Amino acid sequence: MKDQFHIVIRLLHWLMALAIFTMLFVGAGMVSSVANRDWLYDLHKPLGITILVLAILRLVVRLSSRTPPLPSNMPLFMQLVAKLSHVLLYGLMLALPMIGWLMLSAGGYPVTLGGGIELPALVAKSNSLYAVLRPLHTLLAYSLLLLVLGHMAAALFHGLIRRDGVLRSITFGK
Amino acid sequence: MDTPNTKLRLAIIAVAVAVPAAFFAYSAGWLSPSRLTPAKFVNQLQADGGNNVGARRNHTKGLCVSGYFEGNGMGAAISSATVFAKGRYPVSGRFSLPGGNPHGNDAKAAPRALGLKIDGGSGQQWRMAMLSSPVFVLSYPKDFYQLLQLQQPDPATGKPDGAKIGAFFKAHPEAGPFLDWAQHHKRSDSFASTPFNSLNAFEATNANGEHHFVRWSFLPQTPFAAQPADAGPDFLFDDITQRLKKGPVSWQLQLQVANPGDPIVDATKAWPADRQHIDVGTLVLTQTEPQSSGACRDTNFDPVILPDGLSPSADPLLPARSAVYSDDFTRRISEQAKLEKK
Numbered sequence: 001m002k003d004q005f006h007i008v009i010r011l012l013h014w015l016m017a018l019a020i021f022t023m024l025f026v027g028a029g030m031v032s033s034v035a036n037r038d039w040l041y042d043l044h045k046p047l048g049i050t051i052l053v054l055a056i057l058r059l060v061v062r063l064s065s066r067t068p069p070l071p072s073n074m075p076l077f078m079q080l081v082a083k084l085s086h087v088l089l090y091g092l093m094l095a096l097p098m099i100g101w102l103m104l105s106a107g108g109y110p111v112t113l114g115g116g117i118e119l120p121a122l123v124a125k126s127n128s129l130y131a132v133l134r135p136l137h138t139l140l141a142y143s144l145l146l147l148v149l150g151h152m153a154a155a156l157f158h159g160l161i162r163r164d165g166v167l168r169s170i171t172f173g174k
Numbered sequence: 175m176d177t178p179n180t181k182l183r184l185a186i187i188a189v190a191v192a193v194p195a196a197f198f199a200y201s202a203g204w205l206s207p208s209r210l211t212p213a214k215f216v217n218q219l220q221a222d223g224g225n226n227v228g229a230r231r232n233h234t235k236g237l238c239v240s241g242y243f244e245g246n247g248m249g250a251a252i253s254s255a256t257v258f259a260k261g262r263y264p265v266s267g268r269f270s271l272p273g274g275n276p277h278g279n280d281a282k283a284a285p286r287a288l289g290l291k292i293d294g295g296s297g298q299q300w301r302m303a304m305l306s307s308p309v310f311v312l313s314y315p316k317d318f319y320q321l322l323q324l325q326q327p328d329p330a331t332g333k334p335d336g337a338k339i340g341a342f343f344k345a346h347p348e349a350g351p352f353l354d355w356a357q358h359h360k361r362s363d364s365f366a367s368t369p370f371n372s373l374n375a376f377e378a379t380n381a382n383g384e385h386h387f388v389r390w391s392f393l394p395q396t397p398f399a400a401q402p403a404d405a406g407p408d409f410l411f412d413d414i415t416q417r418l419k420k421g422p423v424s425w426q427l428q429l430q431v432a433n434p435g436d437p438i439v440d441a442t443k444a445w446p447a448d449r450q451h452i453d454v455g456t457l458v459l460t461q462t463e464p465q466s467s468g469a470c471r472d473t474n475f476d477p478v479i480l481p482d483g484l485s486p487s488a489d490p491l492l493p494a495r496s497a498v499y500s501d502d503f504t505r506r507i508s509e510q511a512k513l514e515k516k
Contacts, residue, residue, distance in 0.1 A: 021194060024198055024201075025197060025198060025201040026201075028198055028201040028202035028203075029201040029202070029203075030497075031212070031497075031500075031501075032201075032202050032203040032209065032211050032212075032213075033203065033209060033210075033211065033212075033497065034210050034211065034212055034215065034315045034493060034494035034497045034498065035315075035490060035493055035494070036493055037478075037493035037494075037496050037497040037500075038478045038486045038492060038493045038496060041478075041496070107474070107503070107507065108472065108473060108474075109474070109479070110297055110299045110479065112297065115482075116482045118296065118297030118298070125472070127472060127507050127508075127510045127511040127514060128511040128514060128515070130504075130507050130508075130511070131507055131508040131510075131511035131512075132511075134504050134507075134508070135508075145198060148194075149191050149194065149195055152190060152191055152194075153187055153190075153191045156186070156187040156190055156191075157187060160183040160186060160187060161180065161183055161184070161187075
């Protein structure tokens with residue numbers, strides 16, 4: 001299909017949408033409750049690393065496959081916002097797990113993923129680095145939440161109001 | 175474009191976005207202002223004990239120690255954790271007193287505390303935060319939070335209201351065993367002659383995938399002697415510093431294995447003494463470091479950082495301890511980072 005994303009991109013998009021929403025809910029719950037933290041945290045770390053791996057794979061496919069063009073009748077400003085938001089979404093999908101990993105390393109925490117899998121520390125223990133990365137992780141998570149909600153609203157606007165084929169480019173229907 | 179149909183479609187979009195937004199708000203506790211959060215806990219600890227910049231909000235008075243754990247191999251029957259294989263594993267730790275006073279009185283402290291981090295190799299860490307009491311004071315985080323609120327000094331008298339605390343304990347009979355211990359146990363003359371207990375239960379899994387619930391104790395190998403009548407406010411910390419200058423001090427690590435039906439989610443209830451006990455190795459401490467410069471200052475002794483082969487039980491205190499320690503860690507490390515800049 002000429003006007004759709006590569007099938008790998010489309011599959012990864014929906015899989016990662018599920019993973020990222022789960023991650024945002026788990027993260028928010030984990031830091032704001034004294035209950036359930038143990039299992040939420042045990043889910044947060046491996047899921048974060050999974051998102052990192054999938055995001056790298058997706059970026060490779062995205063850069064090496066054909067991206068369906070935006071409709072030519074879309075206002076230039078909307079086109080710019082669309083492109084910028086996609087760059088930011090990719091950036092945050094890669095940055096959030098990396099910052100999580102770096103932040104745990106800087107805090108002297110083991111980066112365990114369960115099942116005996118342990119990731120190496122990316123940096124030596126550092127209070128100054130932890131003090132920067134820990135709040136940055138939260139800030140970027142809120143940014144990703146807002147961006148994802150905006151992305152959803154824009155996609156539905158394309159699909160329901162403009163009906164210009166943009167939403168269809170990421171779905172599986174014809 | 176402005177037809178009823180368009181309005182309906184816009185409404186669908188609004189609802190589609192509002193649903194995940196609302197779910198996020200729920201997860202983050204924005205819809206439940208009364209939710210007990212780790213931040214509320216740490217704020218209350220600050221209100222009770224003072225805000226010690228760059229230091230722990232609770233168990234503020236402490237001393238860094240290091241040494242090793244010598245596993246004897248007997249623990250492997252219960253848990254596949256690497257530290258239970260025969261061998262020697264590096265340990266760093268911290269003795270402390272409860273409360274937010276960095277100059278607390280050792281002679282009056284009950285319980286005494288020990289945090290440990292055992293490095294089991296290949297990234298397998300076992301962190302723990304233990305008390306000398308055989309049980310914890312309360313079963314639920316919300317009750318402990320309420321007790322902390324009652325322990326906040328009254329601005330008028332500079333002291334907490336003893337009558338209110340008395341009434342609280344009357345309403346919480348589960349605190350009985352802890353209070354009884356706190357009033358009647360014989361205090362020893364040293365950290366070296368003090369036992370330290372896991373309090374919470376944990377699930378141990380062995381190489382065959384068999385599960386058991388365990389608690390553990392570090393039993394002192396230094397003979398008991400009573401706390402002297404003239405013990406000064408720093409006698410415990412001075413004593414352990416002097417002792418470790420002369421030679422190593424050791425504790426035996428003993429696992430207690432629960433029988434079916436034993437209380438595994440309630441840290442106020444001891445298990446019967448006849449439960450299976452397994453001596454799994456020896457903790458040997460060899461040196462101290464002041465906590466102002468030692469490794470323990472910036473370590474979070476989070477009791478749910480466990481090696482494979484050990485996992486938390488469903489005791490509600492465990493996730494609460496983890497969440498509160500983490501919040502406290504983030505605050506003090508950020509303050510430390512600012513102090514380091516100066």
